[in-house]
Amino acid sequence: MMRDQKLWTWHLAAGAVILVFLGLHMTVMHLDKIVLLASVNPAGGHPIDWQNVLARGKSAAFAVTYVVLLGAALFHGLYGLRNILFELDPARGLKRAISAVLLIVGIGLFVVGTWAAIASHTLAKAM
Amino acid sequence: MLETRAHPNRLGIWGWLGGGRWGAERYLYTLHRLTGLGLVTYFLLHILVTSSRALGPEAWQQAMNTVTGPVFKVGEFLVFLAFAFHAVNGIRLALIELGFGVGGPIEPIYPYRTSLDVQRPLAVVALLLAAVLAVMGTLNFWVLD
Amino acid sequence: MSAKSFTEVTYRIRRYNPERDSAPHWEEYRIPYIPGMTVLDGLWKVKELRAPDLAWRSSCRMGVCGSCGMLINGKARLACNTQVTELGSDTVVVAPLPNFDIVRDLVPELAPMFDNHRALQPHLVREDARELDEPTGEFYQSAHELEQYLQFSYCIKCGCCMAACPTYATDALYSGPMPLGQAHRYNTDSRDGGFAARREVLAGEAGPWRCHYAGECSRVCPKGVDPAKAIQLMKRELVLDYLRLRKAKCPAKVAAKPSGVRRPEIPEAPAKTV
Numbered sequence: 353m354m355r356d357q358k359l360w361t362w363h364l365a366a367g368a369v370i371l372v373f374l375g376l377h378m379t380v381m382h383l384d385k386i387v388l389l390a391s392v393n394p395a396g397g398h399p400i401d402w403q404n405v406l407a408r409g410k411s412a413a414f415a416v417t418y419v420v421l422l423g424a425a426l427f428h429g430l431y432g433l434r435n436i437l438f439e440l441d442p443a444r445g446l447k448r449a450i451s452a453v454l455l456i457v458g459i460g461l462f463v464v465g466t467w468a469a470i471a472s473h474t475l476a477k478a479m
Numbered sequence: 480m481l482e483t484r485a486h487p488n489r490l491g492i493w494g495w496l497g498g499g500r501w502g503a504e505r506y507l508y509t510l511h512r513l514t515g516l517g518l519v520t521y522f523l524l525h526i527l528v529t530s531s532r533a534l535g536p537e538a539w540q541q542a543m544n545t546v547t548g549p550v551f552k553v554g555e556f557l558v559f560l561a562f563a564f565h566a567v568n569g570i571r572l573a574l575i576e577l578g579f580g581v582g583g584p585i586e587p588i589y590p591y592r593t594s595l596d597v598q599r600p601l602a603v604v605a606l607l608l609a610a611v612l613a614v615m616g617t618l619n620f621w622v623l624d
Numbered sequence: 625m626s627a628k629s630f631t632e633v634t635y636r637i638r639r640y641n642p643e644r645d646s647a648p649h650w651e652e653y654r655i656p657y658i659p660g661m662t663v664l665d666g667l668w669k670v671k672e673l674r675a676p677d678l679a680w681r682s683s684c685r686m687g688v689c690g691s692c693g694m695l696i697n698g699k700a701r702l703a704c705n706t707q708v709t710e711l712g713s714d715t716v717v718v719a720p721l722p723n724f725d726i727v728r729d730l731v732p733e734l735a736p737m738f739d740n741h742r743a744l745q746p747h748l749v750r751e752d753a754r755e756l757d758e759p760t761g762e763f764y765q766s767a768h769e770l771e772q773y774l775q776f777s778y779c780i781k782c783g784c785c786m787a788a789c790p791t792y793a794t795d796a797l798y799s800g801p802m803p804l805g806q807a808h809r810y811n812t813d814s815r816d817g818g819f820a821a822r823r824e825v826l827a828g829e830a831g832p833w834r835c836h837y838a839g840e841c842s843r844v845c846p847k848g849v850d851p852a853k854a855i856q857l858m859k860r861e862l863v864l865d866y867l868r869l870r871k872a873k874c875p876a877k878v879a880a881k882p883s884g885v886r887r888p889e890i891p892e893a894p895a896k897t898v
Contacts, residue, residue: 357827361863364576367569374562382559385623386615400543402536409532422526429519436512439795439834440492461526468530475533484642485725485733494723494793504839505790511836575837578860584775584812587848594853595839 409476749818
């Protein structure tokens, strides 16, 4: 059973990683008109237009940062959720069930997201 | 141990909510939890929606069409605000929970200057920073669109 | 009505007698106000004039024994340390400390708090355990080393911090601010060598990881112990320990009595009787 002393340290470390990468992601997505980074929105318009998605997809650096952010954020968020649920004092069997479900959801979504990052990168390079 | 029936008296989840008599840091704690829950809910769905970009422009457009509309726009704005608060307060908590900014052991002389008083400037700076980010986000979402 | 001019106060007390009642309920009592009265003085007046069967814990009536912790006007305080005038109203609402089972009236069941406390070995733990029982000399400890833990040693175990803590309100496995603060008090005591022993408990669910710095414990502590600060400082020690960056501290050495120096005007110590 992984102990909280370990998990909590990693929770903090993941938070630091998310701060940097999600900060960048939020700047690109939601502060694009204030912080003008033309390099990531080359086609102008909205950051979620396909041309911009394609432009970011071409970059391997973006793919790597997405995977790192995905892993850190899934760990940080799901461990936080686990903490909140555990503090409501469930029965021991329920605790094990919660841990198992969160672990499966976390790993599953990590696989989905990493596949998407790699596949969209390949797709973007081809287009 | 006595044999009498002791009556349970735990506050439960009411202990997480305020009563108006509690300090600012307690509300920051509750708000940090709420924003965290909001962010994690959004995030799990976000992974699924944005993964559609790997299936080409039509799949992407379809996914984007399902998340357009005023409800989603407001929702995204709330996510941004939640991020602004959670990130900045998270920095503050990371510093404090590693023992920085709370002061060291002192001789307690009444009226006591607790670690809460020592970290109060940090909390104020954190909230101001979160407010600045919120203003920038408001401009970007609603004004400069 | 200004706080300084009232002649009577109303005590609204949460009462519960397990032999008669199925659940706690409120009772009101009106008693004469005497200037300078503390909440505890008022409780004695209520018992004398209105409710002879009212039960609560109190002892020193001067804020050092930690017996009379209660929820007074919504905040966990010591009844003997709280002036009626500082509450700002002529109604004193008294309830037993929350987060503990109610034994009767204003008496909380504090045994779980002390069980958690005991589990964290709140005493000096040394390899040379005999030294603690049969001391051969004093321990070296500088004023600076004393300052590291002195504040946390002022804890009177009143339980107010436990009543105020939002995590302890829900989580049954969390140790609570008092046991954790005291664990830190001993971990930082230079005479102690028990960090590894306490870590067994502190690394898991009973440890400080569920503390999220709501800070209520430090706000209500009547002795200024600041358990919130102790817990954050302890978290730093535990994280450094996990990252293997913690400097291992040797427990303080024993200062042997000076030998060969005998001053005739100082008599020999009497034989030990214990």
